[in-house]
Amino acid sequence: MTRNTSADNTEPASPMLTAICQVLARIPTGQVITYGDLAAMAGYPRAARRVGQLLRQLPANTTLPWHRVINAQGRISVPEPAASQQRQRLQQEGVITLAGRIDLARYQWRP
DNA sequence: GCATTGACAATAG
DNA sequence: ACTATTGCCAATG
Numbered sequence: 001m002t003r004n005t006s007a008d009n010t011e012p013a014s015p016m017l018t019a020i021c022q023v024l025a026r027i028p029t030g031q032v033i034t035y036g037d038l039a040a041m042a043g044y045p046r047a048a049r050r051v052g053q054l055l056r057q058l059p060a061n062t063t064l065p066w067h068r069v070i071n072a073q074g075r076i077s078v079p080e081p082a083a084s085q086q087r088q089r090l091q092q093e094g095v096i097t098l099a100g101r102i103d104l105a106r107y108q109w110r111p
Numbered sequence: 112g113c114a115t116t117g118a119c120a121a122t123a124g
Numbered sequence: 125a126c127t128a129t130t131g132c133c134a135a136t137g
Protein backbone atom coordinates (compact mmCIF):
# COMPACT_ATOMS: atom_id res chain seq x y z
CA MET A 1 0.00 0.00 0.00
CA THR A 2 1.34 3.32 -0.88
CA ARG A 3 -1.42 5.04 0.91
CA ASN A 4 -2.38 4.88 4.50
CA THR A 5 -5.78 5.75 5.81
CA SER A 6 -6.20 7.18 9.25
CA ALA A 7 -8.59 4.42 10.16
CA ASP A 8 -6.16 1.50 10.07
CA ASN A 9 -2.83 3.16 10.54
CA THR A 10 -1.74 5.43 13.33
CA GLU A 11 1.96 5.63 12.64
CA PRO A 12 3.10 9.03 11.42
CA ALA A 13 6.65 8.50 12.69
CA SER A 14 8.90 9.88 9.99
CA PRO A 15 12.56 8.81 9.93
CA MET A 16 13.54 12.36 10.72
CA LEU A 17 11.60 12.56 13.95
CA THR A 18 12.80 9.12 14.94
CA ALA A 19 16.41 10.09 14.37
CA ILE A 20 15.99 13.31 16.31
CA CYS A 21 14.53 11.47 19.30
CA GLN A 22 17.36 8.97 19.27
CA VAL A 23 20.02 11.66 19.34
CA LEU A 24 18.11 13.54 22.01
CA ALA A 25 18.01 10.47 24.21
CA ARG A 26 21.83 10.26 24.06
CA ILE A 27 22.54 13.69 25.49
CA PRO A 28 24.34 13.18 28.79
CA THR A 29 23.17 14.68 32.05
CA GLY A 30 24.73 18.04 32.67
CA GLN A 31 25.22 18.88 29.00
CA VAL A 32 23.22 20.70 26.39
CA ILE A 33 22.82 20.86 22.61
CA THR A 34 21.43 23.45 20.24
CA TYR A 35 18.41 22.87 18.03
CA GLY A 36 20.54 23.17 14.92
CA ASP A 37 23.22 20.76 16.08
CA LEU A 38 20.65 18.23 17.23
CA ALA A 39 19.05 18.35 13.81
CA ALA A 40 22.42 18.07 12.09
CA MET A 41 23.47 15.11 14.21
CA ALA A 42 20.24 13.40 13.30
CA GLY A 43 21.16 13.87 9.67
CA TYR A 44 19.02 16.91 8.82
CA PRO A 45 21.24 19.99 8.94
CA ARG A 46 18.48 22.45 8.15
CA ALA A 47 15.80 21.10 10.42
CA ALA A 48 16.36 23.19 13.53
CA ARG A 49 12.77 24.38 13.50
CA ARG A 50 11.53 20.82 13.09
CA VAL A 51 13.27 19.98 16.34
CA GLY A 52 11.37 22.67 18.18
CA GLN A 53 8.17 21.56 16.58
CA LEU A 54 8.76 18.02 17.77
CA LEU A 55 9.72 18.98 21.30
CA ARG A 56 6.63 21.10 21.58
CA GLN A 57 4.40 18.09 21.05
CA LEU A 58 6.19 15.83 23.50
CA PRO A 59 3.89 14.57 26.23
CA ALA A 60 4.41 16.14 29.64
CA ASN A 61 5.41 12.79 31.07
CA THR A 62 8.13 12.09 28.53
CA THR A 63 11.46 10.74 29.74
CA LEU A 64 13.36 12.45 26.94
CA PRO A 65 15.70 15.23 28.12
CA TRP A 66 13.94 18.04 26.23
CA HIS A 67 15.35 20.57 28.69
CA ARG A 68 18.89 20.00 27.37
CA VAL A 69 18.01 21.64 24.07
CA ILE A 70 18.69 25.37 23.84
CA ASN A 71 19.20 27.80 20.99
CA ALA A 72 22.45 28.77 19.33
CA GLN A 73 22.78 31.87 21.49
CA GLY A 74 22.79 29.81 24.64
CA ARG A 75 19.30 31.02 25.53
CA ILE A 76 16.17 29.13 26.43
CA SER A 77 13.65 29.32 23.61
CA VAL A 78 10.65 28.05 25.51
CA PRO A 79 7.97 30.54 26.53
CA GLU A 80 7.12 30.79 30.20
CA PRO A 81 6.18 29.04 32.35
CA ALA A 82 8.06 26.10 30.85
CA ALA A 83 11.24 28.16 30.71
CA SER A 84 11.46 28.32 34.49
CA GLN A 85 11.19 24.57 34.70
CA GLN A 86 13.85 24.14 32.06
CA ARG A 87 16.24 26.45 33.94
CA GLN A 88 15.53 24.62 37.16
CA ARG A 89 16.15 21.20 35.63
CA LEU A 90 19.38 22.34 34.05
CA GLN A 91 20.62 23.92 37.23
CA GLN A 92 19.79 20.69 38.98
CA GLU A 93 22.20 18.97 36.58
CA GLY A 94 24.89 21.57 37.14
CA VAL A 95 24.20 23.74 34.11
CA ILE A 96 24.08 27.30 35.32
CA THR A 97 22.26 30.16 33.61
CA LEU A 98 24.05 33.46 33.98
CA ALA A 99 22.33 36.66 32.90
CA GLY A 100 19.83 34.53 31.02
CA ARG A 101 22.56 32.76 29.11
CA ILE A 102 24.21 29.37 29.21
CA ASP A 103 27.89 29.03 28.35
CA LEU A 104 27.81 26.79 25.30
CA ALA A 105 31.58 26.46 25.15
CA ARG A 106 31.37 24.86 28.56
CA TYR A 107 28.24 22.73 28.43
CA GLN A 108 27.62 21.88 24.82
CA TRP A 109 27.67 18.19 24.08
CA ARG A 110 30.35 17.07 21.61
CA PRO A 111 30.52 13.34 21.03
C1' DG B 112 -3.47 24.91 -2.90
C1' DC B 113 -1.92 29.13 -1.04
C1' DA B 114 -0.82 31.87 3.32
C1' DT B 115 0.63 31.96 7.94
C1' DT B 116 3.08 30.16 11.94
C1' DG B 117 7.00 28.74 14.68
C1' DA B 118 10.71 25.72 21.54
C1' DC B 119 15.67 28.12 14.88
C1' DA B 120 19.96 30.22 12.75
C1' DA B 121 23.02 33.22 10.10
C1' DT B 122 23.81 37.72 8.71
C1' DA B 123 23.69 42.72 8.53
C1' DG B 124 23.32 47.31 10.49
C1' DA C 125 24.66 43.78 22.75
C1' DC C 126 20.28 44.40 20.30
C1' DT C 127 16.88 44.55 16.56
C1' DA C 128 15.67 43.49 11.74
C1' DT C 129 15.80 40.54 7.76
C1' DT C 130 16.08 36.44 5.34
C1' DG C 131 16.26 31.38 4.66
C1' DC C 132 14.42 27.24 6.14
C1' DC C 133 10.48 23.58 5.95
C1' DA C 134 6.67 20.80 8.20
C1' DA C 135 2.38 21.82 10.23
C1' DT C 136 -1.69 24.34 10.31
C1' DG C 137 -5.71 27.18 8.76
